[in-house]
Amino acid sequence: MGKYIVRRLLQMIPVIIGTTFIIYAMVFALPGDPTAGKCGERQCPESFVAEYREKYNLDDPLPIQYAKYMGQVVQGDFGTNQYGVEVxxxxxxxxxxxxxxxxxxxxxxxxxxxxxxxxxxxxxxxxxxxxxxxxxxxxxxxxxxxxxxxxxxxxxxxxxxxxxxxxxxxxxxxxxxxxxxxxxxxxxxxxxxxxxxxxxxxxxxxxxxxxxxxxxxxxxxxxxxxxxxxxxxxxxxxxxxxxxxxxxxxxxxxxxxxxxxxxxxxxxxxxxxxxxxxxxxxxxxxxxxxxxxxxxxxxxxxxxxxxx
CATH class of the missing domain: 1.10.3720.10 (MetI-like)
Incomplete structure (x- = not known):
């Protein structure tokens, strides 16, 4: 049974990677400005937009963004939401x-x-x-x-x-x-x-x-x-x-x-x-x-x- 459990745990790795990448792509590859509405009715300042995009690695290609995110998840860090609270x-x-x-x-x-x-x-x-x-x-x-x-x-x-x-x-x-x-x-x-x-x-x-x-x-x-x-x-x-x-x-x-x-x-x-x-x-x-x-x-x- 021990070998079976180890084998199943190894099989989970590609499943986790595949499903989370699809979810990540669906969320972060959506068209539109991700900072829209973050500053109320007025447009966000350029400094805020630049800081936001750097914080969430939005200027990197999608695979790089995902790799950085999963690197944090492996360490138990799911990131912080837009209100500054740890997820x-x-x-x-x-x-x-x-x-x-x-x-x-x-x-x-x-x-x-x-x-x-x-x-x-x-x-x-x-x-x-x-x-x-x-x-x-x-x-x-x-x-x-x-x-x-x-x-x-x-x-x-x-x-x-x-x-x-x-x-x-x-x-x-x-x-x-x-x-x-x-x-x-x-x-x-x-x-x-x-x-x-x-x-x-x-x-x-x-x-x-x-x-x-x-x-x-x-x-x-x-x-x-x-x-x-x-x-x-x-x-x-x-x-x-x-x-x-x-x-x-x-x-x-x-x-x-x-x-x-x-x-x-x-x-x-x-x-x-x-x-x-x-x-x-x-x-x-x-x-x-x-x-x-x-x-x-x-x-x-x-x-x-x-x-x-």
């Missing part, structure tokens, strides 16, 4: 909030989604199965901003069960409702994916053989069918964690959460390239490591999968 400090605060929000959303989709999928799978064709299929279809059909606004109004404003917005402290209780909203779409997909794979594995020969040899149906489902059914579910959850980290812009906007999604959105609005590239680079690295963990979990769920 690393901003990301540390915002990742702490968005990371907790994403983990809570993952917990919601694991507990509710997998449980609903198992109930639907072992009761295929019955009321519970039809209820799960219909309810998940309804959730998938509704945009996330509608779900967020509806739950915020009824559970927050009308019933007062949850705070309407999240304070700067971002406590676990304040993040619970946003986590439910953020994970609602994934809950539907996890439930359907679990149900489909469990139904397929329950019809497999190895499950029928195990039951015919005296193994109880509960153990046959839990020990054999369910473990094999979890492999595609774990794959989806691993992919979804990265998507939740970077795609929480709508939910963070609805509940006024100071997270990474809003940070990237505002960076794009004001053309703060260093902030955008730094945040996306951190997301790429986190996403790759999460996928490595998911691949290692395959061997735990299915001993036939070897990482030697």
């Amino acid at each position: 690393r400090e901003d990301l540390a605060k915002r990742f702490a909030v968005t990371g907790r929000l994403a983990l809570m959303a993952i917990a919601v989709e694991i507990v509710i989604g997998i449980s609903a999928g198992i109930l639907a799978g072992i009761r295929k064709g019955r009321f519970v199965d039809n209820l799960v299929l219909v309810s998940t279809l309804v959730v998938i059909s509704i945009p996330i901003f509608v779900i967020g606004a509806v739950l915020q109004y009824f559970l927050g404003v009308r019933l007062g069960l949850f705070p309407v917005t999240v304070s700067s402290e971002a406590t676990t209780y304040e993040l619970l409702l946003p986590a439910i909203v953020l994970g609602s779409l994934s809950v539907a997909y996890v439930a359907r994916l679990t149900r489909t794979n469990l139904v397929e594995n329950l019809r497999a020969d190895y499950v029928r053989t195990a039951i015919s040899k005296g193994l109880s149906k509960r153990r046959a489902v839990g020990l054999h069918a369910l473990r094999n059914s979890m492999i595609p579910v774990i794959t989806f959850i691993g992919f979804d964690f990265g998507a939740l980290l970077g795609g929480a812009i709508v939910t963070e906007g609805i509940f006024n959460i100071q997270g990474v999604g809003g940070y990237i959105y505002r960076g794009i609005q004001v053309r703060d390239g260093v902030a955008v590239v730094g945040a996306v680079t951190a997301l790429v690295i986190i996403y790759l490591f999460v996928n490595l963990i998911v691949d290692l979990l395959y061997g735990v769920l299915d001993p036939r999968i070897s990482h030697d």
Whole structure:
């Protein structure tokens, strides 16, 4: 397994370089004056423009700019944004909030989604199965901003069960409702994916053989069918964690959460390239490591999968 981990880490290097270069090029190769709007409505002085271009290496060719930037990133320096604040400090605060929000959303989709999928799978064709299929279809059909606004109004404003917005402290209780909203779409997909794979594995020969040899149906489902059914579910959850980290812009906007999604959105609005590239680079690295963990979990769920 050690060789496999080393090999995967080496494979991450060209992926990180390729993805970050594309993002860097998309941000810093955009047409227009990068200092536009930095001095309000009036045009920036030439001295400010020259200092700005020198600070961000804008006079160098794009590959040289990127090489200098990545040299700083390797040393742990993600640069400073246009307000003079280190991007690393901003990301540390915002990742702490968005990371907790994403983990809570993952917990919601694991507990509710997998449980609903198992109930639907072992009761295929019955009321519970039809209820799960219909309810998940309804959730998938509704945009996330509608779900967020509806739950915020009824559970927050009308019933007062949850705070309407999240304070700067971002406590676990304040993040619970946003986590439910953020994970609602994934809950539907996890439930359907679990149900489909469990139904397929329950019809497999190895499950029928195990039951015919005296193994109880509960153990046959839990020990054999369910473990094999979890492999595609774990794959989806691993992919979804990265998507939740970077795609929480709508939910963070609805509940006024100071997270990474809003940070990237505002960076794009004001053309703060260093902030955008730094945040996306951190997301790429986190996403790759999460996928490595998911691949290692395959061997735990299915001993036939070897990482030697």
